[in-house]
Amino acid sequence: METLKTEPKNKFQFNRRAFLKMLAASTAGAALGETFLALRGDPALAAAPAQHQWAMVFDLRKCEGCVTRDTPPQCIEGCNAEHFVPEGQEWIRVFHMEAAGGHNYFLPRPCMQCENAPCVNVCPVGATFTNNEGVVLVNHDKCIGCRMCMAACPYGARSFNWEEPENPPGAIFARYSPEYPVPHRRGTVEKCMLCAHRTQDGKLPACADACPMFAIYLGDFKQDIATNGKQVVQLSRFLAENSAFRLKEDLGTRPRVWYIPGHGQEYGHDIGVNKQPQPARSWQQQGATLDNPHGSK
Numbered sequence: 001m002e003t004l005k006t007e008p009k010n011k012f013q014f015n016r017r018a019f020l021k022m023l024a025a026s027t028a029g030a031a032l033g034e035t036f037l038a039l040r041g042d043p044a045l046a047a048a049p050a051q052h053q054w055a056m057v058f059d060l061r062k063c064e065g066c067v068t069r070d071t072p073p074q075c076i077e078g079c080n081a082e083h084f085v086p087e088g089q090e091w092i093r094v095f096h097m098e099a100a101g102g103h104n105y106f107l108p109r110p111c112m113q114c115e116n117a118p119c120v121n122v123c124p125v126g127a128t129f130t131n132n133e134g135v136v137l138v139n140h141d142k143c144i145g146c147r148m149c150m151a152a153c154p155y156g157a158r159s160f161n162w163e164e165p166e167n168p169p170g171a172i173f174a175r176y177s178p179e180y181p182v183p184h185r186r187g188t189v190e191k192c193m194l195c196a197h198r199t200q201d202g203k204l205p206a207c208a209d210a211c212p213m214f215a216i217y218l219g220d221f222k223q224d225i226a227t228n229g230k231q232v233v234q235l236s237r238f239l240a241e242n243s244a245f246r247l248k249e250d251l252g253t254r255p256r257v258w259y260i261p262g263h264g265q266e267y268g269h270d271i272g273v274n275k276q277p278q279p280a281r282s283w284q285q286q287g288a289t290l291d292n293p294h295g296s297k
Contacts, residue, residue, distance in 0.1 A: 050132040053221035054194055055256040056205070057238065058108050059228070062215035064264025065094050065106035065277040069212065075108055076280035078210025081288035081295045082195065086165035086184050091157075091192040092207050094277050103271035105263035108216070110207065111136060111157040111192035112247065112255035119149035119158065128189075129178075134221075134256060135194045137178040145187040154248055155255075158191045168283075170290050204229050213267050219258075 066073045073094040085091055092110040099105060114120075117136050119128045127142035128149050138149075150158045164186045171183040179196035195205035199218065203209070208216035208229060219226035219235045226235045238244070244258040263271050286295035 050134075051222070052199070053134045054113070054199060055134075055219035055221060055226070055235070055258065056110065056113070056194070056208075057217040057219055057226055057235075057244065057258045057260065059215045059217065059242075059260045059262065060105060060107070060264070061260060061262030061266045062213040062264065063094075063106050063108060063211075063262070064213065064267045064269035065096065065275075066212070067106075067273075067275045067277060068264070068268050070278075072278040072280040073108075074210045074212055075207035075216060077286060078206040078294070079192070080280060080283045081286050082198075082206035082293050083180075084168050084171070084182055084184065084283045084288065084293075086159070086161055086190065087282060087284075089159040089190060090280065091159075091190070096276050099263075103263060104269075104274055105271070106269075106277065107259070108207075109155065109157065109247075110257065111194070112155050112253065112257045113194055115254035115256065116252055118152035118154065118253060122148045122152040124148065131196070133196075133199075135196050136191075137193050137196065138181065138189055138191065139178045140176070140181055140185055140188045140190075143188040145189070147189065149189055154251055154253065158189050160189055161186050166284070168288065168290050174290070213264075 075092055076090055076094060079085060079092050080090070083091065092108055095107045095109060097105050097107050113134060113136050115130075115134065117128075117130060120130055120136060123129075124146065125142050125144055127139045127144070128136065129139065130136050145160070147160055150160060161184060165184040167183040174182045176182065177197070179193060179200065181190065181193070184190065195203070195207075198205060204218050204227070205216070208218055211228075214228040214230045217226040217228045217233070217238075221235070224235050226233050226238060239258055242260045244260050246255045246258055249255075263269055265271075283295065288295035
């Protein structure tokens with residue numbers, strides 16, 4: 001992780017508004033470039049009957065755990081507020097890591113949205129499933145709380161509601177869906193669902209939207225593009241030219257979350273400073289409501 005390549009100049013730029021509009025309106029006929037198909041090794045994706053095939057990219061050159069800003073990780077707080085994440089859970093976590101050379105860096109970890117998802121494979125009732133856009137979801141109407149999916153997940157990305165979770169006022173009237181699992185309920189498993197309710201509307205996931213360093217990219221395999229809300233890049237080139245990697249690739253889970261090596265150097269993080277990220281605030285502490293999920297900052 002110590003050897004970094006220079007970020008390539010963006011040869012695929014157009015404005016963010018055009019990108020998000022295209023994501024919301026693009027059709028299933030969009031094709032992948034030959035370079036990306038070779039990189040993915042999965043040409044079947046091109047024939048998938050869906051408008052998008054989602055991915056995420058975390059640029060660790062930009063991620064510094066929000067320690068240089070002296071705030072809790074904003075990606076976590078954005079997720080907590082958007083989804084009213086139950087107390088004691090974090091659907092995206094930011095780990096303080098030590099590289100082989102001894103320096104420090106930060107590693108955000110959401111659900112990996114695996115193509116060969118162990119959680120999907122072991123669920124005895126089909127409550128965990130993958131939709132046609134490649135997002136792993138949980139149907140809480142089917143979940144029986146056996147927690148086999150939690151045992152199978154090699155990334156520790158799932159949590160269980162042992163008690164009745166607190167929901168915001170009015171949540172009982174919310175229209176539940178696996179894409180936006182509110183209200184939360186006891187005896188079920190929960191996790192990041194790549195903000196499927198937001199991507200359906202052409203919006204970035206809450207974590208990416210909240211990141212002040214623009215370190216989180218939403219990518220689309222079909223369009224071969226990705227954006228962090230500030231720039232648009234060609235996804236295949238961005239991954240290939242920056243030595244992107246995935247966690248625990250040897251397990252054959254084929255995660256759809258990629259990382260570009262770095263240690264927050266683009267925002268002044270000193271690799272010799274051993275500073276842990278601050279604890280993130282819950283949605284209650286942020287004052288999030290159904291009418292204002294982002295709460296008060």
